Amino acid sequence: MARRAVGSTAxxxxxxxxxxxAVLQHSGDAYPLSIRNAIxxxxxxxxxxxxxxxxxxxxxxxxxxxxxxxxxxxxRGGRVKRFFTxxxxxxxxxxxxxxxxxxxxxxxxxxxxKR
Amino acid sequence: xxxxxxxxxxxxxxxxxxxLPSRKAEAVAGDxxxxxxxxxxxxxxxxxxYAAAALWLRRRALRLFPVIKMxxxxxxxxxxxxxxxxxxxxxxxxxxxxxxxxxATLTFTVVDTVVLRPLAFDQPSQLISISGTTxxxxxxxxxxxxxYAGWRDHVKALESIAAWRLDSARLxxxxxxxxxxGAKVTPDLFAVLRARPLxxxxxxxxxxxxxxxxxxxxxxxxxxxRFGGSMDVLGAAFPAAGPPLEIVGVMPEAFAFPLDSPxxxxxxxxxxxxxxxxxxxxxxxxxxxxxxxLRDGATVDQARAEIEAxxxxxxxxxxxxxxxxxxxxxxxxxSLTARVRGWMVLALWAVALLMAVACANVANLLLVxxxxxxxxxxVRASLxxxxxxxxxxxxVESVLIAVVAAVVGMGLAQAGLxxxxxxxxxxxxxxxxxxxxxxxxxxxxxxxxLAGVLAGxxxxxxxxxxxxxxxxxxxxxxxxxxxxxxxxxxxLVTEVAFVVALLVVSSLLVGSFMRVSRADLGFDHARxxxxxxxxxxxxxxxxxxxxxxxxxxIGGSPPLHPGTTTTNLGRLxxxxxxxxxxxxxxEGYFTTIGARLLAGREVxxxxxxxxxxxxxxxxxxxxxxxxxxxxxxGQKVTLPSAGEYRVVxxxxxxxxMGPEAITGPQAYRALAQGPGAQPRIxxxxxxxxxxxxxALKVAMAAGWTGRGAAPAPSVLSDRLRVLTADRRFAAGLMxxxxxxxxxxxxxxxxxxxxxxxxxxxxxIGVRMALGATARNVGASVLRxxxxxxxxGALAGAAGGWMxxxxxxxxxxxxxxxxxxxxxIAVGVVLAVGLIAALVPARRASRVDPLVVLxxx
Numbered sequence: 001m002a003r004r005a006v007g008s009t010a011x012x013x014x015x016x017x018x019x020x021x022a023v024l025q026h027s028g029d030a031y032p033l034s035i036r037n038a039i040x041x042x043x044x045x046x047x048x049x050x051x052x053x054x055x056x057x058x059x060x061x062x063x064x065x066x067x068x069x070x071x072x073x074x075x076r077g078g079r080v081k082r083f084f085t086x087x088x089x090x091x092x093x094x095x096x097x098x099x100x101x102x103x104x105x106x107x108x109x110x111x112x113x114k115r
Numbered sequence: 116x117x118x119x120x121x122x123x124x125x126x127x128x129x130x131x132x133x134x135l136p137s138r139k140a141e142a143v144a145g146d147x148x149x150x151x152x153x154x155x156x157x158x159x160x161x162x163x164x165y166a167a168a169a170l171w172l173r174r175r176a177l178r179l180f181p182v183i184k185m186x187x188x189x190x191x192x193x194x195x196x197x198x199x200x201x202x203x204x205x206x207x208x209x210x211x212x213x214x215x216x217x218x219a220t221l222t223f224t225v226v227d228t229v230v231l232r233p234l235a236f237d238q239p240s241q242l243i244s245i246s247g248t249t250x251x252x253x254x255x256x257x258x259x260x261x262x263y264a265g266w267r268d269h270v271k272a273l274e275s276i277a278a279w280r281l282d283s284a285r286l287x288x289x290x291x292x293x294x295x296x297g298a299k300v301t302p303d304l305f306a307v308l309r310a311r312p313l314x315x316x317x318x319x320x321x322x323x324x325x326x327x328x329x330x331x332x333x334x335x336x337x338x339x340x341r342f343g344g345s346m347d348v349l350g351a352a353f354p355a356a357g358p359p360l361e362i363v364g365v366m367p368e369a370f371a372f373p374l375d376s377p378x379x380x381x382x383x384x385x386x387x388x389x390x391x392x393x394x395x396x397x398x399x400x401x402x403x404x405x406x407x408x409l410r411d412g413a414t415v416d417q418a419r420a421e422i423e424a425x426x427x428x429x430x431x432x433x434x435x436x437x438x439x440x441x442x443x444x445x446x447x448x449x450s451l452t453a454r455v456r457g458w459m460v461l462a463l464w465a466v467a468l469l470m471a472v473a474c475a476n477v478a479n480l481l482l483v484x485x486x487x488x489x490x491x492x493x494v495r496a497s498l499x500x501x502x503x504x505x506x507x508x509x510x511v512e513s514v515l516i517a518v519v520a521a522v523v524g525m526g527l528a529q530a531g532l533x534x535x536x537x538x539x540x541x542x543x544x545x546x547x548x549x550x551x552x553x554x555x556x557x558x559x560x561x562x563x564x565l566a567g568v569l570a571g572x573x574x575x576x577x578x579x580x581x582x583x584x585x586x587x588x589x590x591x592x593x594x595x596x597x598x599x600x601x602x603x604x605x606x607l608v609t610e611v612a613f614v615v616a617l618l619v620v621s622s623l624l625v626g627s628f629m630r631v632s633r634a635d636l637g638f639d640h641a642r643x644x645x646x647x648x649x650x651x652x653x654x655x656x657x658x659x660x661x662x663x664x665x666x667x668x669i670g671g672s673p674p675l676h677p678g679t680t681t682t683n684l685g686r687l688x689x690x691x692x693x694x695x696x697x698x699x700x701x702e703g704y705f706t707t708i709g710a711r712l713l714a715g716r717e718v719x720x721x722x723x724x725x726x727x728x729x730x731x732x733x734x735x736x737x738x739x740x741x742x743x744x745x746x747x748x749g750q751k752v753t754l755p756s757a758g759e760y761r762v763v764x765x766x767x768x769x770x771x772m773g774p775e776a777i778t779g780p781q782a783y784r785a786l787a788q789g790p791g792a793q794p795r796i797x798x799x800x801x802x803x804x805x806x807x808x809x810a811l812k813v814a815m816a817a818g819w820t821g822r823g824a825a826p827a828p829s830v831l832s833d834r835l836r837v838l839t840a841d842r843r844f845a846a847g848l849m850x851x852x853x854x855x856x857x858x859x860x861x862x863x864x865x866x867x868x869x870x871x872x873x874x875x876x877x878x879i880g881v882r883m884a885l886g887a888t889a890r891n892v893g894a895s896v897l898r899x900x901x902x903x904x905x906x907g908a909l910a911g912a913a914g915g916w917m918x919x920x921x922x923x924x925x926x927x928x929x930x931x932x933x934x935x936x937x938x939i940a941v942g943v944v945l946a947v948g949l950i951a952a953l954v955p956a957r958r959a960s961r962v963d964p965l966v967v968l969x970x971x
Binding site (some may be wrong): 076077080082 | 171915
């Protein structure tokens with residue numbers, strides 16, 4: 001599995017897209033717990049913790065996300081928090097993927113309409 | 116509960132750290148803590164999931180391994196299928212490796228918990244223990260309050276220092292009265308240990324000023340048992356007889372001090388030395404043990420130098436009180452584990468050897484199998500399998516064996532753990548904390564994987580060198596090439612060497628134990644029963660019991676029981692002096708205990724009050740004062756403030772504290788002639804003392820008029836067993852490991868020989884067709900195996916010698932060059948090895964040349 005090309009042409013797998021969108025929603029203070037909660041709230045599906053973790057790791061490797069370590073709080077047993085933010089490439093990839101979905105689904109409104 | 120939680124989260128942290136860089140691991144652990152708040156087991160479960168995910172992410176990094184490159188599932192299925200095809204080999208390899216790992220895990224668990232793991236205190240390496248030793252015979256001795264105060268005030272290398280003594284209390288109330296162990300401690304003990312209470316407070320400065328006897332801190336266990344874990348315990352009265360004590364604190368479950376008492380202490384009450392105890396006017400009374408904490412940067416050596424300097428000052432002022440006493444300063448951890456460290460570390464060596472035998476054995480089995488399959492591999496290679504794939508297939512197979520063996524080994528270790536703990540000798544530090552934990556499992560699993568990979572590497576590498584054309588030729592592979600034979604021989608020789616080395620070490624230890632149990636104690640302990648108590652008619656009551664041969668009385672401690680009085684024994688009008696153990700005995704005492712009279716007579720009925728004071732001394736005293744055993748009889752000796760005594764007899768030295776400690780010089784006065792120490796009774800029985808003991812107990816209790824409850828009989832051979840318990844256990848362990856090694860070795864020798872025969876069957880067939888007899892063939896096989904055995908045995912004997920030199924201190928009556936252990940080890944291995952080789956050799960001699968040559 002070679003590293004995919006990074007840039008505006010990158011397109012995302014479906015779960016990657018969800019995770020990136022969740023990160024964007026929390027603008028700056030997204031961390032694994034809040035990301036998983038956001039996905040759960042909005043989509044009704046509850047991804048496993050390791051799945052979120054793996055996706056975040058992969059997105060960071062691809063240069064679509066950045067992480068930094070934040071403060072430690074007592075509720076975390078004095079352990080640090082790891083925050084994620086989208087890189088410009090990440091935002092571009094989201095835009096690109098949504099664009100692809102939109103253009104592919106254009107004209108299908110009648111088919112996809114809820115019966 | 117909170118404790119359990121803390122433990123599983125720290126386990127969870129460790130799991131995560133195995134798979135992730137530390138900050139990432141910390142962040143993940145933080146998320147879990149935040150989300151699952153307090154549920155330790157769930158945190159652990161999810162950590163394992165995370166770790167698995169992280170490892171999966173990094174699988175690309177593992178690509179160097181040819182195995183991972185191919186389709187793992189296919190390879191695994193392939194390996195499982197090929198193992199199913201030869202279940203005997205599979206089962207044998209797993210049994211061998213599993214047994215080795217089970218033994219290794221078990222031993223490592225015990226040694227780790229007892230010896231290796233740091234003490235559960237803050238900065239444990241700063242803690243030191245100060246005790247004393249008598250320079251006469253190296254027996255350990257306690258410390259006096261004067262010594263304690265001197266060190267407390269003058270030793271600068273110590274940040275703090277505390278003294279303590281064991282104590283016990285009889286709990287009142289509750290359903291049954293119960294005696295609990297505790298300690299009297301100077302209030303700064305908790306500061307020295309930096310131990311904090313679970314609730315309430317520990318002892319502190321205020322308890323020093325308020326005076327002793329008013330407050331007490333109790334253990335978590337007592338809190339739970341007696342107070343049901345209620346918070347009302349603070350301020351409640353300590354439920355024991357004696358002056359009322361207020362409970363001011365409860366220690367956490369994990370807190371244990373002292374660590375080396377057989378039962379955990381359940382309470383700690385303040386001890387503050389009284390004015391009188393802090394002067395030497397009344398003599399020097401020693402009953403304390405000391406624990407101190409080094410200042411930051413200070414070393415044990417600095418502390419020792421200062422402590423010796425302080426004691427040196429006291430010695431100059433009171434030479435007679437300190438003549439035979441010297442402080443012993445060492446790290447607390449070292450002092451606690453000194454008793455068992457030697458043989459426990461030896462046990463680690465032994466299981467390492469055993470594990471090596473197991474690995475060599477499995478490697479051999481796999482090697483044999485790989486050659487058997489070289490045709491199979493060649494077919495695959497010709498069909499396009501790459502070398503990596505061939506090597507990978509073999510590696511996966513070995514790893515599979517190792518993993519299953521790890522599970523089996525863990526099961527065996529778990530099953531054996533309880534038995535092992537139950538058979539541990541009494542009073543071993545932290546023995547109650549022994550439990551298999553994740554760390555040990557990880558070590559065991561790593562060892563298994565390593566063993567599996569190593570055992571797979573050689574055959575895999577060799578099989579990948581198979582020449583396709585050669586192997587596919589009809590009948591190819593019927594004779595093994597020289598390089599393969601070399602590998603196999605090397606493995607066989609190595610395995611035999613490990614077995615012999617292990618056997619040398621274990622026969623040295625077992626032999627030492629046998630010598631200790633048969634050692635001459637100077638008296639006959641076999642049919643003796645002692646009572647640590649006395650009343651006026653006890654002797655008559657006991658004499659009336661059927662099966663009793665004789666009854667005598669000793670003022671002082673009976674043999675093999677602790678407690679001695681020492682005094683300065685001097686020769687009348689001469690300068691010769693000896694520090695001697697002093698006792699007083701009734702008539703016939705030495706006959707009763709079976710002591711050997713070397714000269715003169717023993718104490719008799721004629722030595723009455725008012726007669727000439729007489730004394731019986733041992734050979735050590737006789738040599739020290741008179742240079743001669745026989746010349747001593749008739750001479751006069753003096754005791755401080757007790758006058759002159761005529762020596763009437765000399766006895767062989769009595770090993771009062773067992774075979775491994777010299778007690779003496781010794782001197783015994785006549786009990787009838789003067790005041791002596793607390794009288795105790797020694798009974799010689801006609802038959803088995805254990806059979807008579809119940810009747811003795813009844814007779815002692817019936818009509819008992821002494822203080823407290825009537826004393827219970829104590830069988831002296833049982834006491835000796837207690838005194839030699841460590842050795843017994845070590846010998847038993849080494850015996851078990853040695854036996855395992857023999858079994859594993861025999862399996863290895865058998866399988867290798869069998870495989871050699873199987874591969875040489877064509878050659879053997881040719882030779883027989885050319886006129887070799889069955890006898891020739893069998894002998895040639897045995898000769899080859901014998902050569903390997905001999906080479907391995909010599910190497911192993913040398914290895915055993917080197918290992919045993921490290922553990923010289925554990926030997927008794929044997930030296931590292933005593934021939935017996937070596938002869939036993941080599942003899943056993945040669946015998947077992949030749950028997951194991953005999954079966955395949957016979958098979959070889961029955962080869963039918965016609966069949967072999969036809970089928971190829």
